[in-house]
Amino acid sequence: MRDVAIIGVGCTEFGELWDKSFRELFVEAGVSAIEDANVAGGKIDALYVGNMSGGRFIEQEHLGALIADYSGLASLHIPSTRVEAACASGGLALRQGIIAVASGYHDIVIAGGAEKMTDVGVETTTDALAAASDREWEGIMGATFPGLYAMIARLHMHKYGTTQEQLAAVAVKNHHNGTMNPKAQFQNEITIDTVINSVMVADPLRVFDCSPISDGASAVVIASADVARKYTDTPIYVKASAQASGTISLHDRPDITTIDATVAAANWAYKMAKLTPKDINFAEVHDCFTIAEICAIEDLGFVKKGEGGKAAESGLTAIGGKIPVNPSGGLKACGHPVGATGVKQAVEMVLQLRGEAGKRQIDGANIGLTHNVGGSGGTAVVHIFGRDK
Amino acid sequence: MSVGIVSYGAYIPRYRIRVEEIAKVWGANPNSIIDGLMVYEKSVPDLDEDTITIAVEAARHAINRAGIDPQEIGALYTGSESHPYAVKPSSTVVAEAIGATPNLTVADFEFACKAGTAAIQTCMGMVDSGMIKLGMAIGADVSQGAPGDALEYTAAAGGVAYVIGKKDLVANIESTYSFTTDTPDFWRREGMPYPEHGGRFTGEPGYFKHVSSAAQGLMKKMGTKPSDYDYAIFHQPNGKFPTRVAKMLGFSSEQIKPGLVVTRLGNTYSGSCMMGLAATLDIAKAGDRIFMTSFGSGAGSDSFSYTVTDRIEEIRNGAPSVEKLLADPIYINYATYARHKNKIKL
Amino acid sequence: MSVPRFWRRLKNIYNLIGTHCEKCGSFLYPPRNMCPKCRRNGMTIPFKFKGTGEVLTYTIVHTGAKDYTKLTPYILAIIKLDEGPQLTSQVICDHSQIRIGMKVKAAFRKLGEESEKGMIYYGTKFVPMEG
Numbered sequence: 001m002r003d004v005a006i007i008g009v010g011c012t013e014f015g016e017l018w019d020k021s022f023r024e025l026f027v028e029a030g031v032s033a034i035e036d037a038n039v040a041g042g043k044i045d046a047l048y049v050g051n052m053s054g055g056r057f058i059e060q061e062h063l064g065a066l067i068a069d070y071s072g073l074a075s076l077h078i079p080s081t082r083v084e085a086a087c088a089s090g091g092l093a094l095r096q097g098i099i100a101v102a103s104g105y106h107d108i109v110i111a112g113g114a115e116k117m118t119d120v121g122v123e124t125t126t127d128a129l130a131a132a133s134d135r136e137w138e139g140i141m142g143a144t145f146p147g148l149y150a151m152i153a154r155l156h157m158h159k160y161g162t163t164q165e166q167l168a169a170v171a172v173k174n175h176h177n178g179t180m181n182p183k184a185q186f187q188n189e190i191t192i193d194t195v196i197n198s199v200m201v202a203d204p205l206r207v208f209d210c211s212p213i214s215d216g217a218s219a220v221v222i223a224s225a226d227v228a229r230k231y232t233d234t235p236i237y238v239k240a241s242a243q244a245s246g247t248i249s250l251h252d253r254p255d256i257t258t259i260d261a262t263v264a265a266a267n268w269a270y271k272m273a274k275l276t277p278k279d280i281n282f283a284e285v286h287d288c289f290t291i292a293e294i295c296a297i298e299d300l301g302f303v304k305k306g307e308g309g310k311a312a313e314s315g316l317t318a319i320g321g322k323i324p325v326n327p328s329g330g331l332k333a334c335g336h337p338v339g340a341t342g343v344k345q346a347v348e349m350v351l352q353l354r355g356e357a358g359k360r361q362i363d364g365a366n367i368g369l370t371h372n373v374g375g376s377g378g379t380a381v382v383h384i385f386g387r388d389k
Numbered sequence: 390m391s392v393g394i395v396s397y398g399a400y401i402p403r404y405r406i407r408v409e410e411i412a413k414v415w416g417a418n419p420n421s422i423i424d425g426l427m428v429y430e431k432s433v434p435d436l437d438e439d440t441i442t443i444a445v446e447a448a449r450h451a452i453n454r455a456g457i458d459p460q461e462i463g464a465l466y467t468g469s470e471s472h473p474y475a476v477k478p479s480s481t482v483v484a485e486a487i488g489a490t491p492n493l494t495v496a497d498f499e500f501a502c503k504a505g506t507a508a509i510q511t512c513m514g515m516v517d518s519g520m521i522k523l524g525m526a527i528g529a530d531v532s533q534g535a536p537g538d539a540l541e542y543t544a545a546a547g548g549v550a551y552v553i554g555k556k557d558l559v560a561n562i563e564s565t566y567s568f569t570t571d572t573p574d575f576w577r578r579e580g581m582p583y584p585e586h587g588g589r590f591t592g593e594p595g596y597f598k599h600v601s602s603a604a605q606g607l608m609k610k611m612g613t614k615p616s617d618y619d620y621a622i623f624h625q626p627n628g629k630f631p632t633r634v635a636k637m638l639g640f641s642s643e644q645i646k647p648g649l650v651v652t653r654l655g656n657t658y659s660g661s662c663m664m665g666l667a668a669t670l671d672i673a674k675a676g677d678r679i680f681m682t683s684f685g686s687g688a689g690s691d692s693f694s695y696t697v698t699d700r701i702e703e704i705r706n707g708a709p710s711v712e713k714l715l716a717d718p719i720y721i722n723y724a725t726y727a728r729h730k731n732k733i734k735l
Numbered sequence: 736m737s738v739p740r741f742w743r744r745l746k747n748i749y750n751l752i753g754t755h756c757e758k759c760g761s762f763l764y765p766p767r768n769m770c771p772k773c774r775r776n777g778m779t780i781p782f783k784f785k786g787t788g789e790v791l792t793y794t795i796v797h798t799g800a801k802d803y804t805k806l807t808p809y810i811l812a813i814i815k816l817d818e819g820p821q822l823t824s825q826v827i828c829d830h831s832q833i834r835i836g837m838k839v840k841a842a843f844r845k846l847g848e849e850s851e852k853g854m855i856y857y858g859t860k861f862v863p864m865e866g
């Protein structure tokens with residue numbers, strides 16, 4: 001395996017982007033990544049497109065070809081592959097790109113992710129997202145995504161005494177980080193009261209405990225470490241890429257409050273990078289709901305099981321805290337165009353590690369970790385990035 | 390005839406609406422309605438209950454009460470005037486849900502409020518002829534009364550299932566007798582949500598003529614008289630009709646008391662007198678004789694004469710009694726009732 | 736869900752028929768045609784669960800799934816059956832009554848319907864155990 005680096009990143013703004021189509025969003029992100037890397041289109045060996053549900057959201061499949069075509073790469077016949085793992089589609093596209101380069105099969109590839117979620121009504125969006133759970137044994141019983149995570153939250157509160165206010169503290173922190181991210185869907189401060197007085201979605205999760213429905217795209221240019229320095233002085237190295245599967249249904253997990261695919265992917269990633277959780281300076285984790293961030297920092301080993309609730313409340317995970325989590329604003333405030341999220345996390349890594357994250361820059365960021373989850377935990381993808389190999 | 394009831398099971402949804410609550414909406418005097426109908430409250434199905442779910446729960450109680458092997462059921466008939474599908478049987482769902490499929494014959498019956506007793510008779514004939522070992526006859530309804538109509542005060546939800554066979558009987562069916570004419574006192578046309586009825590015409594030419602003719606016909610055929618029976622049950626569209634017809638026929642108010650569940654339940658249509666019979670069996674002792682007459686608009690009545698066996702004690706506690714099903718209700722207001730009965734179109 | 740897709744699993748959903756692996760003794764619900772422990776060496780047979788269990792966790796869903804808008808709000812729960820497996824279903828009870836550890840038993844209810852014209856789906860939900 002060869003060492004791999006990210007040499008360019010691009011991201012659209014996230015939000016309700018009424019005047020932009022799926023293909024326009026992807027091309028916008030892809031072009032900014034290519035410009036950032038200063039790579040000519042002809043140098044690109046392959047494209048990986050992370051997308052969850054083009055079929056339901058825009059009634060469009062065959063997205064690999066569509067993106068290659070609208071990126072102007074059809075005449076070059078560059079292979080383009082769509083990758084899907086529900087909300088982890090982006091993380092998986094990134095990993096496919098990394099594997100392609102690490103293996104020596106390709107030298108320079110683009111991995112991107114995009115989702116256009118607002119072209120259909122909220123009922124269709126919710127139903128399409130519910131397809132990430134087990135349609136036959138969860139969906140038909142009335143399970144929604146907020147419902148599944150609410151059951152995790154309920155049990156977490158029951159077992160560990162996690163409070164409504166601790167859940168809310170995650171949203172407050174991520175909104176605060178969002179105010180410093182010009183691409184974020186929400187750039188406004190909120191308070192604990194805003195969250196705990198907001199509309200109930202699935203008890204105990206309220207609307208401010210949930211990530212929004214978003215449009216957006218992000219892309220990175222991945223190159224072998226050998227050629228990376230030809231394009232940039234600050235390549236960001238991929239220290240580990242790990243992916244793990246778990247049961248598709250929440251009810252089949254041995255512990256409902258642990259996403260064991262996250263634990264497995266994290267263990268593999270730490271082993272691959274020869275690092276421990278203590279070595280990680282900051283992380284972008286999958287906070288599709290506030291409880292998801294609490295479980296993630298436990299399952300990734302940043303805090304002990306059951307102590308995730310205290311982290312946001314105590315400032316441990318704030319920018320400036322011991323282990324800043326979701327400096328971009330996370331899924332909660334930056335937005336969650338599902339296919340784009342896993343790639344956007346890598347974009348944030350690169351900006352932070354290059355020292356280009358502006359107001360939300362984390363001091364001394366040398367090693368960062370991304371964590372992207374599909375469904376309620378059927379897929380987990382963990383990457384570790386560093387300024388050095 | 391050595392055919393009879395092997396087991397029985399009932400089901401009543403937990404929700405109730407009081408007559409006062411309905412009367413308030415329509416500006417009616419609740420006391421005159423209660424006096425006129427002798428009904429105080431009626432059962433209302435949950436948002437996810439219908440005739441099929443009610444029939445399944447009743448059928449499962451019947452299976453569990455006597456430890457019936459569902460694979461021995463050779464015929465299953467569900468009588469109802471509120472089958473969820475106009476075409477597609479309720480009975481296939483019930484048969485599948487109790488594990489009786491695939492070696493049996495099933496069909497749905499409809500004869501206003503007496504489809505369930507017609508199903509009992511059909512099972513009797515099939516069992517007695519040796520065609521089947523056990524038959525299941527169900528009467529279940531989530532009956533509909535148009536908003537503001539007199540029927541709205543009584544149209545209730547519930548179901549009862551009887552297992553008919555020859556062995557291990559809890560009650561012998563000594564005889565049955567039916568009286569049927571074409572009397573259009575009540576109907577619901579295809580695709581229409583609520584039934585139409587002939588007002589007072591449903592009384593004399595409908596209910597009273599058919600119930601009394603069938604009852605008298607059975608007693609004449611058997612050579613019995615009202616005093617030979619410990620208990621009697623007559624179809625209960627309200628509390629007043631069965632009380633009056635019992636008196637006309639010479640039955641006492643004591644005889645009909647255990648089975649007169651309508652006052653707290655409302656009219657469960659196809660389940661009506663079958664529910665009264667279940668409530669009576671819940672308290673009957675070996676040797677007790679029970680007289681029952683159903684009525685279905687359109688119109689017809691089926692009369693039955695039962696003798697309870699000592700097996701009743703063995704199976705009595707194997708499933709919830711009607712009294713238990715009536716206990717601990719959840720009272721709802723008219724708005725919630727309207728939502729439960731799908732009267733609010735989304 | 737399409738009619739054939741529901742029909743294929745309807746007996747399982749009506750009667751809580753899952754899988755028992757005679758090799759390792761696992762009880763599985765929902766049904767599987769491969770034992771996750773023994774994989775190809777497993778010996779799976781259909782197994783009917785008693786239908787009793789307890790609430791492992793729950794939520795009250797206020798924004799309902801597509802077929803459940805008429806029922807919203809409703810209680811969604813993970814039930815641990817007495818034989819061991821866990822499943823997702825609804826609990827029918829007063830919303831103030833639901834709690835973790837509550838003993839429940841199976842009940843037959845409507846799951847949903849495609850539309851006023853469409854197929855009605857029935858299946859197993861749970862109600863509190865009496866007493």
Ligand SMILES: [Zn+2]
Pocket residue numbers: 756757758759760761770771772773774777778
């Ligand atoms: Zn096994």
